[in-house]
Amino acid sequence: MKFFTLIIFTGIYLFSGVSFANCGDGARQSKVYRAFVACQELRAAKLPTEINQLTQKITDNGFCGINGCDTNETLNKVCTDPAGYVCQQNQGRYLTTDCEIDLTKPEDVANTPDYVDAECRAQAQADLFFEAHKSECPSAWGPDICQKILKISHSAELDLLEKKAVYTAERQDKLTAVFQRIQKKYLSLIKTSTIIPENRKSMLIEKIRLTHLQVAPADDVPCMNTGAKGPETELFNQLSPDGKNLIVVCIGAMSLLDHLNEKELMMTIAHELSHSIDPCSIEVDYSLKDQGDPDLALKTFPKLLQCLRGGTGLRGCENGTLNCNSDQGITQFRHQYESAIKGSVLKKIGAWMHERQLVDDAPDCPMGKSDPRQDGDDGSDYRRDPQPVDQIQESFADFMGAEVVGHILQEDQQLKHLDQKSQLNALVATAASFDQLHGVCQKDNTHDEHPVGMIRMNRNIMSSKYFREALGCTNGPPHTKNAGVTCQGF
Numbered sequence: 001m002k003f004f005t006l007i008i009f010t011g012i013y014l015f016s017g018v019s020f021a022n023c024g025d026g027a028r029q030s031k032v033y034r035a036f037v038a039c040q041e042l043r044a045a046k047l048p049t050e051i052n053q054l055t056q057k058i059t060d061n062g063f064c065g066i067n068g069c070d071t072n073e074t075l076n077k078v079c080t081d082p083a084g085y086v087c088q089q090n091q092g093r094y095l096t097t098d099c100e101i102d103l104t105k106p107e108d109v110a111n112t113p114d115y116v117d118a119e120c121r122a123q124a125q126a127d128l129f130f131e132a133h134k135s136e137c138p139s140a141w142g143p144d145i146c147q148k149i150l151k152i153s154h155s156a157e158l159d160l161l162e163k164k165a166v167y168t169a170e171r172q173d174k175l176t177a178v179f180q181r182i183q184k185k186y187l188s189l190i191k192t193s194t195i196i197p198e199n200r201k202s203m204l205i206e207k208i209r210l211t212h213l214q215v216a217p218a219d220d221v222p223c224m225n226t227g228a229k230g231p232e233t234e235l236f237n238q239l240s241p242d243g244k245n246l247i248v249v250c251i252g253a254m255s256l257l258d259h260l261n262e263k264e265l266m267m268t269i270a271h272e273l274s275h276s277i278d279p280c281s282i283e284v285d286y287s288l289k290d291q292g293d294p295d296l297a298l299k300t301f302p303k304l305l306q307c308l309r310g311g312t313g314l315r316g317c318e319n320g321t322l323n324c325n326s327d328q329g330i331t332q333f334r335h336q337y338e339s340a341i342k343g344s345v346l347k348k349i350g351a352w353m354h355e356r357q358l359v360d361d362a363p364d365c366p367m368g369k370s371d372p373r374q375d376g377d378d379g380s381d382y383r384r385d386p387q388p389v390d391q392i393q394e395s396f397a398d399f400m401g402a403e404v405v406g407h408i409l410q411e412d413q414q415l416k417h418l419d420q421k422s423q424l425n426a427l428v429a430t431a432a433s434f435d436q437l438h439g440v441c442q443k444d445n446t447h448d449e450h451p452v453g454m455i456r457m458n459r460n461i462m463s464s465k466y467f468r469e470a471l472g473c474t475n476g477p478p479h480t481k482n483a484g485v486t487c488q489g490f
């Protein structure tokens with residue numbers, strides 16, 4: 001979750017380096033593009049020689065999948081260590097048997113067929129736009145300079161062309177339907193929960209109910225256009241000034257939507273929705289209402305935070321698996337915002353937090369120094385600052401997301417039994433997407449607010465009995481350090 005991410009818009013990446021005649025030619029030579037096309041061809045292939053050639057082509061281009069890297073793949077094997085399994089298969093670069101793919105680096109997404117198609121459609125529209133507006137330039141400028149000037153003077157209109165090409169009505173509808181289904185299930189699970197105290201329920205229900213999914217192109221969301229480094233792949237929940245939560249889908253994530261595994265997509269949306277009620281969100285909310293209670297999250301989700309953290313003591317922090325805030329982190333965080341108040345762009349946020357003593361009263365929020373080496377556009381990058389920050393809010397979102405999706409999938413199974421192939425695809429697709437985030441395929445924990453993929457997948461997600469059993473895994477991963485636990489959310 002991001003409360004106050006500074007996004008600096010660094011100019012238009014769209015249309016750079018390509019001309020209309022050969023739009024997308026460069027991307028078509030990339031490994032990502034070739035692997036994806038080979039995967040699609042493989043699905044239709046019948047002859048053994050053809051199948052071998054295409055399988056080899058996928059592997060040569062750095063991907064695994066469809067028996068490409070592991071001929072002994074079984075559901076039982078993957079269940080014992082989904083994160084490790086996917087990491088042995090090419091650092092999480094994986095295509096499922098339905099050629100579903102997920103990528104976190106903007107430069108990889110820029111080379112996927114769906115993104116290339118959308119960009120070329122947008123470029124054709126832009127060329128018409130330039131033609132229609134060329135009279136605005138003196139003839140001495142020539143077409144190149146004229147286009148450069150028009151890109152600056154008409155940036156909003158040109159940005160909209162790109163947004164319309166990626167944020168299609170079909171994709172908006174698909175995402176909205178997934179979101180509404182998850183939101184509905186979330187609300188009913190809170191209402192019927194025997195674990196969440198009755199007097200806490202109305203607040204949670206309100207927060208989930210008022211969370212909005214932003215899928216329509218908006219002018220004021222920079223990541224809905226391609227940035228300087230490519231299409232950002234983030235999907236995040238942010239707190240709006242009116243106190244409501246908004247889930248934003250950046251252009252890279254939207255352009256992957258047609259070839260994302262459906263269950264993995266559900267997990268992503270359910271994770272983001274969970275941020276509306278995560279321990280940090282609860283504390284910030286109550287601090288805003290001048291009712292700060294540092295133990296409020298613990299009281300709202302009895303035993304859950306301790307179970308996820310895995311240690312001892314009131315919060316489960318001592319010798320736990322997840323990072324908790326340290327005194328040093330809290331001091332650094334406070335210092336950062338106090339200096340921000342003295343005149344930087346963070347002034348407003350700093351003052352807002354200081355006034356409400358959030359820095360003192362929110363021990364479940366990430367703290368510690370920000371790391372200037374961390375690249376906010378790149379989801380595979382992670383915090384390398386020696387000061388660890390709290391990981392409970394991200395781990396809570398992983399776990400509660402898995403609980404909600406697990407309930408939905410179990411409901412589906414009563415109607416139509418999920419076959420082993422779709423269980424396996426869902427498990428590897430989810431593990432592959434988490435393994436690529438915040439420190440690709442690391443086993444040891446980072447200092448990031450997001451734990452490494454191994455902890456997120458094998459521990460946070462697989463500690464939901466409902467999720468793992470829906471995907472055909474009877475137990476949590478037994479061969480993974482600190483995993484193999486079961487926590488309870490609802």
Ligand SMILES: [Zn+2]
Nearest residue numbers: 001275394397
């Ligand atoms: Zn998150």
